[in-house]
Amino acid sequence: MLQAIHHIAVICSDYERSKQFYTEILGLEIIREVYRLERKSYKLDLALNGQYVIELFSFPDPPPRPSQPEANGLRHLAFAVSDIDKAVAHLKTHDVITEPVRIDPHTEKRFTFFTDPDGLPLELYEQ
Secondary structure, three states, rough: OOOOOOOOOEEEHHHHHHHHHHHOOOOEEEEEEEHHHHOEEEEEEEEOOOOOEEEEEEEEOOOOOOOOOOOOOOOOOEEEEOOOHHHHHHHHHHHOOOOOOEEEOOOOOEEEEEOOOOOOOOEEEEE
């Protein structure tokens, strides 16, 4: 029945700041940007390596996402990288703080976590 993940939707509190984070820092490509006047909302479609992956939305006064302690729902979004040290160094040049790199005890792969401008937990997972 299911074929693939089509996209992931993210609601941000500061559209311009999040747009800059996802495009300039993480390097996602803009497919299209639409302002929906009736909803006072931007919708930004983003791709990774040519594949549509994220819808970034802005809405007036969205409630904060509870994460500490972790709430039910989507826990985090993970991005595959070939060199975690290089990816972490890139994030640090943009003042993005990452957790210490750890090793997954089941796969023996290296990973780390960081957050987007709204505190959404993101992961880098070395392939």
